[in-house]
Amino acid sequence: MSDIQKYDAIVVGAGAMGAVFAHELTEAGMTVLCIEKGPFYKDHEKEFIENELETFRFIWDYTGYKITGDAFDGGPNLGTQVGGGTLSWTAAAFRMFKHDFRFASKFGCPEGANTADWPINKRMLQPFYNKAEEQMGVSGEATVWDEQGTPLPPNPPMPIYPSSRQLQQGFANLGLRSHAGRVATNSQAYNGRSGCVNCGYCRSGCRTDAKYQADEVLIKPALRTGLLTLETHSVVTKVETNNSGRRATGISYANLNTGLTSQAEADFIILANNPFEIPRLLLSSVSDKHPNGIGNKYDQIGRNFYSHATCIGMGITPYELNTYVGHSMANVMSLDTCVNTERDDYIGGFTLLSLNGSGAGSLAAFPLHKLNGLALKEEMADYNKSMVAIAFIEGMPVESNRITVDWNNLDDLGMPQPHIHYEWHQNDRNAFAHATDKLNELMYAAGSTRTYTSELFESHPMGTMRMGWNPRKSATDRFGRVHGVKNIYISGGCLFPTGSSVNPTLTMHALALRSSKKIIKKWHRKQGDYHG
Numbered sequence: 001m002s003d004i005q006k007y008d009a010i011v012v013g014a015g016a017m018g019a020v021f022a023h024e025l026t027e028a029g030m031t032v033l034c035i036e037k038g039p040f041y042k043d044h045e046k047e048f049i050e051n052e053l054e055t056f057r058f059i060w061d062y063t064g065y066k067i068t069g070d071a072f073d074g075g076p077n078l079g080t081q082v083g084g085g086t087l088s089w090t091a092a093a094f095r096m097f098k099h100d101f102r103f104a105s106k107f108g109c110p111e112g113a114n115t116a117d118w119p120i121n122k123r124m125l126q127p128f129y130n131k132a133e134e135q136m137g138v139s140g141e142a143t144v145w146d147e148q149g150t151p152l153p154p155n156p157p158m159p160i161y162p163s164s165r166q167l168q169q170g171f172a173n174l175g176l177r178s179h180a181g182r183v184a185t186n187s188q189a190y191n192g193r194s195g196c197v198n199c200g201y202c203r204s205g206c207r208t209d210a211k212y213q214a215d216e217v218l219i220k221p222a223l224r225t226g227l228l229t230l231e232t233h234s235v236v237t238k239v240e241t242n243n244s245g246r247r248a249t250g251i252s253y254a255n256l257n258t259g260l261t262s263q264a265e266a267d268f269i270i271l272a273n274n275p276f277e278i279p280r281l282l283l284s285s286v287s288d289k290h291p292n293g294i295g296n297k298y299d300q301i302g303r304n305f306y307s308h309a310t311c312i313g314m315g316i317t318p319y320e321l322n323t324y325v326g327h328s329m330a331n332v333m334s335l336d337t338c339v340n341t342e343r344d345d346y347i348g349g350f351t352l353l354s355l356n357g358s359g360a361g362s363l364a365a366f367p368l369h370k371l372n373g374l375a376l377k378e379e380m381a382d383y384n385k386s387m388v389a390i391a392f393i394e395g396m397p398v399e400s401n402r403i404t405v406d407w408n409n410l411d412d413l414g415m416p417q418p419h420i421h422y423e424w425h426q427n428d429r430n431a432f433a434h435a436t437d438k439l440n441e442l443m444y445a446a447g448s449t450r451t452y453t454s455e456l457f458e459s460h461p462m463g464t465m466r467m468g469w470n471p472r473k474s475a476t477d478r479f480g481r482v483h484g485v486k487n488i489y490i491s492g493g494c495l496f497p498t499g500s501s502v503n504p505t506l507t508m509h510a511l512a513l514r515s516s517k518k519i520i521k522k523w524h525r526k527q528g529d530y531h532g
Contacts, residue, residue, distance in 0.1 A: 007033045007229070008523060009268040010251055012236045012281070014040075015084020016505060017491035017512045018272035019214035019222075024516035026227040030523055033229045033264050034219075035253050037273075038081030040232050041205070044216065048205035052361045055203040058088040060274065066406055069423040071307070073457055076203075078274045082232060083215030086505075087205045090329035091212060092353060093138045093184040094502035095129050097338065098122045098147060103498040107347040110427045113396040114304055116497040119467050119478035122147075128510035136184035136212040136509070137191060143179040145335045155187045158196065163321040163387045164332040164354050170387075170446025171334050171352075174438075181330025181353060184212035184506070193217075200357025202328035233257045237413050238285045239269060239488065245289025248488045254413055267526065268487050268519050272512075275305070275461045275494035279403040280418045282482070293405075295482035300475045302403035304466050305420070306499060307458040309393040309428040311435050312355070314367040315443025315451045316379065316386045323384050326356035330503075337438060338394075338501050346430035348394030350501050352442065355388040363388065366454035379452075387446055391435035394501040396425040397463045424456065432456045460504050462493035479518045480511065489515050 009025050011018045014036035022034050041047045048054070060078035067074070079085035099106050101118040109115040130151060139155035157180035160168075171178040185202070188195040196210040209216050222228040236253045240263075250265035271278045279302035283293035295301055330353040338349040360383050367388075368379055401423060405416035436453045443451040468474025471483035480495050482488040491512045493504045500507075 004250070005033065005262070005264040007031045007264060007266045009270060009519065010035070010264055010266040011270045011272055012251070013084070013271070013273035014082045014219060014230060015079050015272065015274070016086045016214050017508055018270070019083065019218040020509055020512035021270050021272060021491065021516050022222045022228055023218035024513065025520065026222040026225045028520040028523070029227070030520070031227050032222070033231065033266065035234050035236050035251070036082050036230065036232045037235050037256070038232065040082040040215065040230065041087070044205060044209055044213070045207045048207045050199060050201040050204055050207070050358070052204065052358050054205065055088050058205060064409070064411055064417045065276070066409065066417065066419040068419070068421045069401070071424045071458055072420050072422040075458055077459060077461055082219055082230070083213050086212060086214045088203045089505065090202050091184040091327070092330040092503040093133070093136060093182050093506040095150070096122065096500045096502060096507050099339070100498065100500040110347060110396060110425065112398060113425055113427060114399045115397060116466070116468060116473070118497050119469050125507070125510050125514065128513040129506065131513055132506055132509040135217060137186045137193065138182055138184050139187040140182035141180050144177050153182060155190055158183060158185070158187045158327055158331060159198070161322070161326040161331050161356055163323045163356060166317065166319065166321060166446050167354050167387050167389060167442070168332055170442045173445040174441060176334045176336045178332050178334045181333040183327060183330050185327055186210045196327055198326045200324055200326055200328065202357060204358070231255070235413060236281060237415055239281060239294055241287060241289060241294065241485065245287065246484070247486050267523065268489065270489045270491065272491045275464045275492060276403055276418050276420060278490060278492070278494055279464050280405055280415070283405045284415050294488065295475060295484055297484055298472045300466065300471070300473065302464050303399050304397040304463045305401040305403060305422055305461070306395040306397040306463045308460045308499060308501065309395050309424065309432050310457050310459040311391045311393070311432055311439060312362070312366045312388065312454040313391070313436070313439030313443055313451065314363055314386055314388050315446060315448025316382050317447050317449065319385060319447070321385060321387065323356055323386050323388065324358065324360070328357040328359065329353055329355055329390070331356055335502070340431070340434070343430070343434050346427045346434070348427065348431055348501060350391045350393040350431060350435045352438065353390050353392070355390055359388065366457070367452035369454065387443060387448065389439055389442060391439055392459060392501050392503065393428065393431045393435050394499055396427045397498060398423070398425055403464050422458070429456070460493060460499070462496045462499045462504060465490045465494040466497050467495045468497060480515045489519065491515060
C-alpha cells in the first residue's frame with residue numbers, strides 16, 4: 001500500500017467522458033488523478049492498423065459478467081483504453097430533439113416501461129452542444145431538422161459517396177428527406193488534425209486522427225498542463241466515504257500489472273467508466289452508512305437499463321458503388337422517422353443512417369446471417385454493388401432491466417461481478433418491425449434487386465444511473481451528482497432518462513461539459529476565488 005495521494009478531483013475512466021472532465025478541470029487549474037483500466041496508445045499512426053478485426057482490440061470484455069434476459073448480446077459499444085469508445089466509434093454526432101427531453105409528457109409510457117422527462121431541457125444544453133461540436137470537429141450541413149438558431153458545425157459536410165447518392169434517391173422516392181450526416185470527423189484539416197482520407201477503417205482506430213479520438217484531442221492537452229496524473233492498467237475497487245456517508249473522501253485502486261494497491265483522496269469524485277461498471281463500483285462500495293452501496297438508499301442504482309434496438313439493412317444493386325470507400329457511418333441520413341407517424345403499435349422512432357467502409361464482416365454477421373457456404377460467398381462478392389443502412393431505434397427503459405452485483409462471484413480483485421438483466425420491451429419489438437420494413441422499402445426504392453436485414457440487436461447501452469429530481473425514482477440529480485452524496489458525479493449515457501433515436505455521444509459530451517462547469521464553480525468557491 002502506497003502513501004495516500006491527494007488531488008482536487010479523481011476521474012474513474014479515461015474514456016470518452018472521463019477525457020472531457022480531465023481536460024476541463026485541468027484547464028481550470030485543478031489537479032486531477034485519472035484511473036484507466038486499459039493502455040494508452042500514444043502514437044496512433046504507428047500503433048493502429050487498418051483491419052476490421054482490430055476493432056476487437058479496443059472494446060470492453062464482458063468475461064465474468066452474468067447475463068440474463070433476451071436482449072443483451074455484449075456488442076462492441078464500449079472502449080477499454082485511454083480514449084475509450086472514441087477509438088473504435090463511427091463518430092455519428094447528433095443533437096437530440098427538443099421533444100426527446102420531454103418524452104414521457106409528449107408520448108406517454110407504454111405498459112411495463114418506465115419513461116420519464118429529463119430534469120433539464122434542450123435550451124440548457126445548447127451552449128454545451130456548441131462547445132462539444134467545436135472540440136470534436138463535427139462536419140455537416142444545415143438540415144431541415146435543425147431548430148432555429150442552431151449554428152452550423154465547424155466543418156463542412158463530408159463528400160457524398162456513390163452508394164450514398166443511390167440511397168438519397170431511395171429516400172426521395174419514399175417521400176423522406178435526407179441530408180449529409182453529422183459526424184465528428186474532419187472533412188478538412190481542423191485544429192491541427194488532418195482531414196479524413198476516406199479509408200473506411202473508422203472502427204480500427206483512426207491513424208490520421210481525422211476522426212475525433214478523446215485521447216488525442218483532450219487527454220494529451222490535459223497532460224501537457226502538468227496537472228493531470230494518468231494511471232493506466234489500473235482499476236478502482238472502492239469509493240470511500242466519510243463517517244456520515246454524505247461525502248466521498250477518495251478511492252482505493254489496484255494496478256493490474258504490479259498488483260500494487262493505492263489510495264487517493266479528492267474533493268470531487270467523477271465516475272466515467274461505463275454504464276455497467278459505474279453501478280458495479282457504487283454497489284460494491286458498501287459500508288455501515290451505505291449497506292446496499294453508495295447512493296442506493298432507494299434501490300435506484302443500476303435500474304432502468306435500455307439501449308438502442310438496432311437493425312442493419314443491405315440492398316444489392318447492378319451498379320458498381322465502391323461501398324468499401326468512405327467514412328463508416330452517416331454519410332447521408334434521414335431523421336424523418338425519428339417520430340413514429342405511420343403505425344399505432346409503438347411510440348418513439350428510429351434513425352436511418354448510411355454505412356460505408358470496411359463493414360463486410362459485419363454484413364456477414366448481421367444482414368447476411370442466414371446465409372452460409374457458397375450462397376454467402378456470392379453475396380459477399382457483390383459488397384461493392386451494395387447499399388447499407390442502419391436503423392437505431394429508441395428503446396424503452398424498464399425498471400426491472402438493471403445492473404446488480406453478485407457477491408458469490410468475485411473477480412481477482414475481490415469485487416463482485418456484475419449481473420446484467422435485459423429483456424426487450426414489446427414497444428422495442430414493434431418499432432424494430434417497422435424499421436425493418438422501412439429499410440427493405442428504402443433499398444428497393446434506391447434500386448436494389450434483393451435485400452437483407454439483420455435480427456434485432458442492441459447498441460449504445462444507457463440508463464443505469466438515471467438523472468431526475470426525485471431520489472426515490474432516480475439515481476442522480478440534473479448535474480449527474482449521486483443523490484445523498486455531495487461530491488460524486490456520474491457521466492455518460494447511463495444518465496439518460498430516455499434515449500432518443502439519435503446516437504448518444506454528442507449529448508453525453510455536452511452533459512460532461514455542463515457537469516464540469518458545475519464542479520469548477522464549486523471548486524472556485526471552495527478556494528475562495530469565485531467571482532461569477
